[in-house]
Amino acid sequence: MSEQMWWRGAVIYQIYPRSFCDANQDGIGDLPGIISKLDYIASLGVDAIWISPFFKSPMKDFGYDISDYRDIDPIFGTLADFDELVAKAHERGIKIMIDQVLSHTSDQHQWFIDSREDQTNDKADWYVWSDASPDGTAPNNWLSIFGGCGWTWDPRRQQYYLHNFLSSQPDLNFHNDEVRKAVLDNIEFWLKRGVDGFRLDAINFCYHDAQLRDNPAKPKELRTNIGFDEKNPYAYQYHYYNNTQDENLGFMEDIRRLLNKYPGSVALGEISSEDSLKTMAEYTQGSERLHMGYSFDLLTDNFSASYIKQVVETLEARVADGWPCWAISNHDVQRVVTRWGGYKSKTFAKMLFAMIASLRGSICSYQGEELGLIEADIAFEDIQDPYGITFWPQFKGRDGCRTPHPWQHDLANGGFSEAKPWLPVSKDHVANAVDLQEEDIDSVLNSYRHFNRWRKQQPALCYGDISFINTAEPLLTFVRHYQGEQLLVCFNFSEQEQKVDISQFNALCELDINTENLNEVKGHKLAVATLTNNILLIPAFGCFYGKLNTVNKASS
Incomplete structure (x- = not known):
């Protein structure tokens, strides 16, 4: 490359x-x-x-x-x-x-130290500042990932500043x-x-x-943000605006x-x-x-x-x-x-x-x-x-x-x-x-x-495309394709040995298993499958890598 x-x-x-x-x-x-x-x-x-x-x-x-x-x-x-x-x-x-x-x-960066002094200095607009709402509360309902309101009042400027994270991490104004x-x-x-x-x-x-529009509320049943749940009120909003x-x-x-x-x-x-x-x-x-x-x-x-x-x-x-x-x-x-x-x-x-x-x-x-x-x-x-x-x-x-x-x-x-x-x-x-x-x-x-x-010796794994094969839990199965080479890959996500009849994949590809290739993977101390008469025996938390002869891309 x-x-x-x-x-x-x-x-x-x-x-x-x-x-x-x-x-x-x-x-x-x-x-x-x-x-x-x-x-x-x-x-x-x-x-x-x-x-x-x-x-x-x-x-x-x-x-x-x-x-x-x-x-x-x-x-x-x-x-x-x-x-x-x-x-x-x-x-x-x-x-x-x-x-x-x-x-x-x-908040100890010199940019912010200057910005918070007043509303007219050279760095005054370098951070996200806003006046209070008429009742003195924050400008909108945005929240901090680390808990609580995403705005902090600064008495010097008499304004709020935005922080999506800690109050000591003010947001720059891009x-x-x-x-x-x-x-x-x-x-x-x-x-x-x-x-x-x-x-x-x-x-x-x-x-x-x-x-500075308010983020809309998220229904309780949808509060499943990646990385957040109801332990953190951050999950209570759709974060469309912050x-x-x-x-x-x-x-x-x-x-x-x-x-x-x-x-x-x-x-x-x-x-x-x-x-x-x-x-x-x-x-x-x-x-x-x-x-x-x-x-x-x-x-x-x-x-x-x-x-x-x-x-x-x-x-x-x-x-x-x-x-x-x-x-x-x-x-x-x-x-x-x-x-x-x-x-x-x-x-x-x-x-x-x-x-x-x-x-x-x-x-x-x-x-x-x-x-x-x-x-x-x-x-x-x-x-x-x-x-x-x-x-x-x-x-x-x-x-x-x-x-x-x-x-x-x-x-x-x-x-x-x-x-x-x-x-x-x-x-x-x-x-x-x-x-x-x-x-x-x-x-x-x-x-x-x-x-x-x-x-590093397998270009299909490093650079190739990927096509998944539908296999039931606990198996994850896919093919990697690169410049005419195809590699069938299968993982067993369970603590029990899994038996797989690979003839079921014939609609997708014709298998040509390279035994030398399998031995190379075994040398890496992974739990590697054995193949006998088209039957894969994949041990607990095991894997299989096999080179394929052809791939019918229309089927994939």
């Missing part, structure tokens, strides 16, 4: 820097810590690293509240450390992607041309330092409805034009809207907007073959020439092996990664996923996440997926740091530390590495 297309089918390894590796032994991970683990990252067979925010910040939302977009927070290191990280990653063939949090800043230019200039600052791409946080939140405005498409095109000046650089948008799959398709359409988008549709509690098939087919029907990116774990949701069934089975963890890495698209893989880590149980007194503090005990926040990475089982804090870590290290995680899994040929870690190497 050309250099400009490295991201298609890429495996992007997400690092939450606070919790990856602590080089200066202060209990918080840092950039030098990441540098020290680059050989480990390279051994995973991933194509790129996405690093969550490391910019200057008061850390009210652990870096997603930025006070200076062009500098490193001292707890993470220096700009020189970042430059060293980029250079040494590139030496190993690893791309560097960084978070850009564009829709809002910290209707202002100067704001858009300043934001693009900040992006270019990092392009000039050699980054290969950006993960764009909450990118559909940049624009708001200029008329995000995902039409004007944002033009801003996506501005970003793409900038990236086109730096060949090979890419943008991956995080999208959470009333219809996230529709928005993903719009934001990645053609070659003028974002390169990739991902939503929370596979980051929910829903785990079934039919649900995954529905999500992927819905997007495929809409996305046309756009390109998806799939994730089943990240720093905002419960770890997938807990969320999708609570299994501690190594086989289950291996199967989940193989499944997500076999769908059409690129993959974001969160640190610890390669170890099969479960969600950590955090006591209330140890919780750091403001989201969890607000909604405890119905929702315990995001700390359970953010605990430090376990490197060595016989060292304090799993080898993460000699100091007390910012979050406690799970005993279960220490029992699954990197050093133990390195020595176990059958470990989740070694399976992850081997599968990534094998996948």
Whole structure:
């Protein structure tokens, strides 16, 4: 593939820097810590690293509240450390992607400090300000994702300001041309330092409805927003006006034009809207907007073959020439092996990664996923996440997926740091530390590495189209097509062996199973099916990969 297309089918390894590796032994991970683990990252067979925010910040939302977009927070290191990280990653063939949090800043950013002083200064219109309603209440009914009203009164300006997240995260006013230019200039600052791409946080939140119209109420039976339920009143509204405005498409095109000046650089948008799959398709359409988008549709509690098939087919029907990116774990949701069934089975963890890495698209893989880590149980007194503090005990926040990475089982804090870590290290995680899994040929870690190497040799998995075959639960079955090659893929989502008569697929394709290919997959320690007289026996949490001779595309 050309250099400009490295991201298609890429495996992007997400690092939450606070919790990856602590080089200066202060209990918080840092950039030098990441540098020290680059050989480990390279051994995973991933194509790129996405690093969550490391910019200057008061850390009210652990870096997603930025006070200076062009500098490193001292707890993470220096700009020189970042430059060293980029250079040494590139030496190993690893791309560097960084978070850009564009829709809002910290209330300690100089822009906001200036903006709140009065209504006439140079930055007065850089944030979303509004007069109070006649009775003194907020301008409209918009809510914050983190709980309560989405507006906060500022006594200096005698106005309300909008915040879709914490009150310390005021929203920028993208209707202002100067704001858009300043934001693009900040992006270019990092392009000039050699980054290969950006993960764009909450990118559909940049624009708001200029008329500040109320969001309509959502009926109780429909309060099933992806990522929200009735524990959070945010689910009580249709969020038609506080995000995902039409004007944002033009801003996506501005970003793409900038990236086109730096060949090979890419943008991956995080999208959470009333219809996230529709928005993903719009934001990645053609070659003028974002390169990739991902939503929370596979980051929910829903785990079934039919649900995954529905999500992927819905997007495929809409996305046309756009390109998806799939994730089943990240720093905002419960770890997938807990969320999708609570299994501690190594086989289950291996199967989940193989499944997500076999769908059409690129993959974001969160640190610890390669170890099969479960969600950590955090006591209330140890919780750091403001989201969890607000909604405890119905929702315990995001700390359970953010605990430090376990490197060595016989060292304090799993080898993460000699100091007390910012979050406690799970005993279960220490029992699954990197050093133990390195020595176990059958470990989740070694399976992850081997599968990534094998996948790179399968163009159909990296770049091909996808067609699903209707099979009953608990089987997920599809064909990947690329340049005359077809690969039949099947996963068993259950704890029981499944028997499949593949002659039922004859209307779709004529099978020509390549035994050597099957043996390669077996070598990656996945639970692989056996094939005898057209009967597949797929073990618990097992899979099947078989090359096909022909595919009748009309039937597919």
